[in-house]
Amino acid sequence: MSNGVTHRGLANGGPLRYRVVAELTKMNQMDKILIVDDNLDVCQALSLMLELNGYKSHCVQSPEMALDAIEKHEFSLVIQDMNFTRDTTSGEEGRELFHALRECRPGIPIILLTAWTELEMAVELMKAGAADYLGKPWDDAKLLTSIGNLISLHKLSRENGELKRQKAERTAVIHEANLCGLVFGSTAMERCVDLALQLAKSDVSVLITGPNGAGKDRLADILHANSPLKDKPFIKVNVGALPMELMEAELFGAEAGAFTGATKSRIGRFEAANGGTLFLDEIGNLPLSGQVKLLRVLQTGEFERLGSHQTRKCKVRVLSATNADLRQDIQTGRFREDLFYRLNVVELALPPLCERRDDVLPLVQHFTRGRALDASAKAALLAHSWPGNVRELENACKRADILARGEMLSAVDFGLMPTQTPQPAVNQSGISSNEAHHNEPFNTLLPESEPVNTAPNRSEIEAAITAHNGVIARVAKSFGLSRQALYRRMEKFGIEVKSSKAEG
Numbered sequence: 001m002s003n004g005v006t007h008r009g010l011a012n013g014g015p016l017r018y019r020v021v022a023e024l025t026k027m028n029q030m031d032k033i034l035i036v037d038d039n040l041d042v043c044q045a046l047s048l049m050l051e052l053n054g055y056k057s058h059c060v061q062s063p064e065m066a067l068d069a070i071e072k073h074e075f076s077l078v079i080q081d082m083n084f085t086r087d088t089t090s091g092e093e094g095r096e097l098f099h100a101l102r103e104c105r106p107g108i109p110i111i112l113l114t115a116w117t118e119l120e121m122a123v124e125l126m127k128a129g130a131a132d133y134l135g136k137p138w139d140d141a142k143l144l145t146s147i148g149n150l151i152s153l154h155k156l157s158r159e160n161g162e163l164k165r166q167k168a169e170r171t172a173v174i175h176e177a178n179l180c181g182l183v184f185g186s187t188a189m190e191r192c193v194d195l196a197l198q199l200a201k202s203d204v205s206v207l208i209t210g211p212n213g214a215g216k217d218r219l220a221d222i223l224h225a226n227s228p229l230k231d232k233p234f235i236k237v238n239v240g241a242l243p244m245e246l247m248e249a250e251l252f253g254a255e256a257g258a259f260t261g262a263t264k265s266r267i268g269r270f271e272a273a274n275g276g277t278l279f280l281d282e283i284g285n286l287p288l289s290g291q292v293k294l295l296r297v298l299q300t301g302e303f304e305r306l307g308s309h310q311t312r313k314c315k316v317r318v319l320s321a322t323n324a325d326l327r328q329d330i331q332t333g334r335f336r337e338d339l340f341y342r343l344n345v346v347e348l349a350l351p352p353l354c355e356r357r358d359d360v361l362p363l364v365q366h367f368t369r370g371r372a373l374d375a376s377a378k379a380a381l382l383a384h385s386w387p388g389n390v391r392e393l394e395n396a397c398k399r400a401d402i403l404a405r406g407e408m409l410s411a412v413d414f415g416l417m418p419t420q421t422p423q424p425a426v427n428q429s430g431i432s433s434n435e436a437h438h439n440e441p442f443n444t445l446l447p448e449s450e451p452v453n454t455a456p457n458r459s460e461i462e463a464a465i466t467a468h469n470g471v472i473a474r475v476a477k478s479f480g481l482s483r484q485a486l487y488r489r490m491e492k493f494g495i496e497v498k499s500s501k502a503e504g
């Protein structure tokens with residue numbers, strides 16, 4: 001069997017050319033190629049060429065040795081001859097070896113080295129899945145190109161298969177989990193839920209981050225509902241909702257007379273959550289004095305009720321959530337770094353709704369109980385940037401459900417302006433190119449309609465507080481805001497919080 005390699009290789013520039021190519025193909029360094037040929041010259045020539053081009057090779061001279069090698073080692077590709085016994089030219093041995101190799105390693109690319117007389121057999125094996133065939137004497141450049149392409153393709157298809165397997169596994173896990181009514185259609189949310197379900201099984205502290213109304217509370221529900229503690233207490237505390245003196249009593253309990261108005265002793269949320277899960281929402285709003293006490297109870301499980309010297313113990317899993325940038329708050333001294341690391345063993349980052357637009361229509365279907373949408377509604381819902389996230393969307397859906405005159409819901413029913421222009425391109429993060437430049441990308445809110453969940457100004461808040469007799473929960477509801485969001489606006493405008501009415 002002639003190989004025609006050694007001389008032609010040198011004639012084409014020989015080792016120098018190989019060295020240049022080798023520099024370019026360093027990425028292939030780890031790929032190992034099995035060469036099966038009874039002709040030692042062929043083996044050596046191929047080996048040298050592969051080595052100079054950044055591949056490892058392993059040469060064997062018989063089909064039996066080839067099968068033994070492929071059982072024991074990991075190869076990226078096989079180059080095999082078609083005849084191994086002296087004076088045999090039928091290619092039968094090659095055919096048998098090909099099928100046996102495929103059985104051992106179904107996806108592995110196999111290049112056949114054939115004489116021109118075996119063309120028919122080569123075509124047959126190509127139909128059976130052989131990756132390529134090269135007539136002897138072969139062309140080095142063509143062979144190298146073929147090897148490079150086949151290995152990349154094989155890797156891609158393996159990665160693809162692995163991704164599909166992971167996705168199927170994720171879908172199955174999610175399908176069986178208690179999602180606490182969470183609705184989604186985006187891959188970003190699927191990943192988030194998948195991570196939440198994994199974290200649910202452990203007892204680590206999880207910090208859920210994301211903007212207002214994005215669904216952090218829901219994720220906390222999922223973390224508890226799918227945990228081994230699911231039948232134990234699940235206590236939620238909105239850390240941002242109360243002034244500090246009341247918050248301490250809320251968290252740790254208080255003895256009668258501990259502060260004005262404390263007529264009888266009460267247990268705190270830590271005690272109530274003992275053995276279960278405690279969810280601390282809006283943790284970024286906890287003042288520094290409270291942070292010290294919280295850190296202590298997280299580190300030691302020990303605390304005292306307000307007005308008592310008796311040290312109590314509790315064991316709770318702590319989940320917390322924030323829409324603030326706590327890392328920034330650490331820099332400015334507003335948040336303790338040690339507490340941050342206690343709370344944030346793992347961060348579950350929930351993207352804003354505008355970065356998971358595939359959630360929008362499933363959520364609308366959910367909130368409108370499956371009512372039909374016309375084209376204007378779909379376009380406007382997808383184009384709007386939802387600064388208030390799911391909460392804003394939920395309010396817009398309620399509005400549409402109540403106000404729509406016809407069966408079909410249109411953009412106007414949602415308080416949105418029908419989009420006139422084609423939708424701007426959406427980049428990889430799901431943010432339109434417009435969004436990259438402006439915070440409010442599309443002016444899709446209907447000017448003459450009552451805006452859905454627009455931020456109220458100082459006088460509007462003050463008027464609403466008076467109208468609702470100081471009951472903050474009702475004021476927040478009237479604006480379609482969470483209490484926390486309202487508190488933040490009140491703080492910004494310097495409007496005093498009347499604690500007694502805060503819980504409404």
Ligand SMILES: Nc1ncnc2c1ncn2[C@@H]1O[C@H](COP(=O)(O)OP(=O)(O)OP(=O)(O)O)[C@@H](O)[C@H]1O
Pocket residue numbers: 181182183184210211212213214215216217218219281323363390391394482484485
């Ligand atoms: N994926 C979802 N599926 C169904 N309902 C959702 C989803 N995400 C959020 N919601 C609903 O949207 C509203 C706001 O969600 P949630 O309170 O969980 O947000 P949040 O991020 O905790 O907000 P905040 O920071 O203001 O407390 C709730 O009524 C919640 O039930």
